[in-house]
Amino acid sequence: MRGLWRGLLLACALLASLVPFKLNAAPVNTPLYPEMPAPAAAPADPPGLVALGRQLFFDTRLSEPRGTSCASCHAPAQAFSGNHGSRIGVALGGRPASLGTRNTPSVLYLRYTPPRFFYQDDDALAPIPFGGFFWDGRANTLVEQVQGPLFNPLEMNNRDAGQLARKLQQAYALDMRVQFGAAIFQRPAQTTEAAGRALEAFLRSDEMTPFSSRYDDYIRGRVKLSTAEMRGLRLFKDPDKGNCASCHKFNDSSSNPARSLFTDFGYDAVAVPRNRRIAENRNPKFYDVGLCKTAAQLQWPDSSQWCGYFKTPSLRNVAVRENYMHNGVFSELRDAVAFYATRATKPGDWYKSGVKFDDVPPAYRENININSVPYNRREGSKPALSDSDVDDLVAFLKTLTDAAYVRQQAGSVGK
Ligand code: HEC
């Protein structure tokens, strides 16, 4: 085991020195957090490929049966999130009553998500994983990722590459040949990978990185934030109060909005309460263990240390989401924030089963993060954040809504 660890450390050190996303030393004005990964350069995807990807994204003929597209769950009106009309916090699939076990994340700003890598922070004992797609990091690249939903029986449910390739040939023969060459329909596996490339090009396009929120205008020096929003921003950063920025990283002293993605692309075990509306959860033995499943598949040593870990999502456009957290347990943004404030001090308010950390198998509850502010407190003690602090944090989070979605925000006109 020891030898394995040493091998891993070495491999990681080597890897960390190779990855372009390595976190740099903290700048002088924000000494507490390492610098955000350098923003990825705009990809050089040809406009024709982006346009093809966009068409595929909205095409309801690509599911089995027809009627579900990527946009059914990643709804453009909701910053490309949503659960296809399901009200229980997890996505409804393309077939009737085919409900998944996870909440649909927004697919905006994915251009900046790096492939998986390990990185060791100055004060950390060992390198830890970052990057990758899905709540559990099981896809390493977007091309790999976007082929998932096309075949997932709970999503678009195509039987195999052959079935999908036939649909693509019927609908996109000319465009696909222009983009990928005359032979693109000869091998179905190649055809579906090409569709993945086109979808990736769309997801990485400028359209999917609008940076048009009030926060973005604020760091560009164009608008001021209200006093409540500014209080929220400070609480968000303050390592003794919200401490949110230790995971949801941002840099308000840079006018480059790509330095404020509100995630470090890392993973954490936050122990959100069990969502009892998920059908699978009626089985007391069913648990969604998150990153450790990926870790086991990738044969990381001691993979069970990652059970209960899920990806830290970007908080851009968080106020227009219908549900929060990987299992969609919360439907109000205020609850998601208040949970951080009192998870440790009043657990009974959150874990309705009466069991703390009830959505993590008992054997892995020791993985849960109990050391980070704001939940490094004792039961019954004073929370790190007061009720009005929580309100201020919510006010700040609402400044992260891009211009196109402001009307969708909870409490705004039309909702
Ligand atoms: C039935 C609903 C549904 C459909 C249809 C769907 N998705 Fe998703 N999508 C989800 C859910 C739920 C997740 C989170 C799943 C997980 O983490 O295991 C997800 C995750 C993703 C992610 C990962 C985002 C991240 O932050 O890591 C991408 C990218 C994505 N979907 C793209 C697509 C594309 C492209 C299509 C169409 C080919 C599509 N999705 C179709 C529900 C859906």
Ligand code: HEC
């Ligand atoms: C130790 C790392 C960490 C800290 C500190 C942290 N978060 Fe998170 N945050 C996460 C992770 C990981 C998730 C996803 C958890 C899950 O789904 O199981 C998350 C999810 C969220 C979500 C739900 C987003 C969505 O799309 O569903 C919100 C809102 C949020 N955090 C806000 C905050 C706020 C506000 C603070 C500070 C009070 C904070 N977070 C502090 C790691 C962190």
